[in-house]
Amino acid sequence: EPRHTWDQARRRLERRHSMLTFTLLTPSLNARPAVLTSAASRASAPHMMAWKSDTSIGSALRSSRDTLGIGQVPSNLIGNVVPTSIGKELTPASVAAPAAVTEAEVLECQAKWANAIASISSVYLEEGDFVAAAGEAAGELYGYGHHNVLFKPTKATEHPFRPTAEEAMSYFVGAEAMKNDAFKGEDAGFAINGGRGWKDVTFRNHQIDLNGATAQAMGDYVFTDATSGDKVRVEYTFGYKRCGDGNVRIYLHHSSVPYAA
Numbered sequence: 001e002p003r004h005t006w007d008q009a010r011r012r013l014e015r016r017h018s019m020l021t022f023t024l025l026t027p028s029l030n031a032r033p034a035v036l037t038s039a040a041s042r043a044s045a046p047h048m049m050a051w052k053s054d055t056s057i058g059s060a061l062r063s064s065r066d067t068l069g070i071g072q073v074p075s076n077l078i079g080n081v082v083p084t085s086i087g088k089e090l091t092p093a094s095v096a097a098p099a100a101v102t103e104a105e106v107l108e109c110q111a112k113w114a115n116a117i118a119s120i121s122s123v124y125l126e127e128g129d130f131v132a133a134a135g136e137a138a139g140e141l142y143g144y145g146h147h148n149v150l151f152k153p154t155k156a157t158e159h160p161f162r163p164t165a166e167e168a169m170s171y172f173v174g175a176e177a178m179k180n181d182a183f184k185g186e187d188a189g190f191a192i193n194g195g196r197g198w199k200d201v202t203f204r205n206h207q208i209d210l211n212g213a214t215a216q217a218m219g220d221y222v223f224t225d226a227t228s229g230d231k232v233r234v235e236y237t238f239g240y241k242r243c244g245d246g247n248v249r250i251y252l253h254h255s256s257v258p259y260a261a
Contacts, residue, residue, distance in 0.1 A: 101215040114201035121197035143249035154255035197226035
């Protein structure tokens with residue numbers, strides 16, 4: 001009789017245990033199953049049978065972890081769970097890989113960048129709010145606030161790298177417009193050509209390299225001075241990355257004037 005009672009209890013425990021077993025997946029499909037114990041996690045699976053908290057059962061489940069091959073939930077995957085049977089692996093939609101960046105998207109980003117420079121210059125020459133125009137364009141074109149941005153501008157010496165949106169804006173519209181005393185004397189406002197403005201910008205890609213969620217482009221672009229009509233050639237490397245909102249933005253921008261012996 002005691003043996004029979006123990007077998008029944010063990011089978012009930014195993015049934016409850018299997019009902020609470022979930023599989024967590026990483027993109028490499030190597031994650032191990034984990035026990036779902038939090039109230040928030042239980043609420044995410046409303047189709048499961050309601051169960052009553054039992055400290056003795058909880059202790060028994062914890063003590064059986066090694067025997068059943070159940071590992072700890074990685075902290076970076078908390079919340080990315082899908083109900084399934086033990087050992088069956090499913091990929092949560094929340095960890096799906098972002099769509100690959102296409103060549104068409106790279107060319108679109110370059111066209112928007114060129115149009116933004118000409119538009120900001122035009123607003124400036126018409127005495128409009130060119131700072132607001134530049135801020136709107138920067139938010140659409142650069143990944144600040146979405147991911148790290150590696151920006152090395154053409155005409156920057158004292159501060160050659162611009163890791164923040166504020167420092168990038170100082171370069172494009174000028175330190176005076178941004179009230180950035182630390183950058184005065186260096187940032188004259190590239191997007192407005194130091195007050196002369198740019199009429200247009202033409203991208204000439206040497207090569208575009210597509211790498212899944214990122215893409216890189218190298219070449220030169222030619223700027224036409226809006227005042228004199230002179231053309232200035234600058235060499236570039238751009239990197240583009242798909243952001244969490246699905247849009248492609250710049251994560252790498254390095255510009256330099258051609259080397260002169």
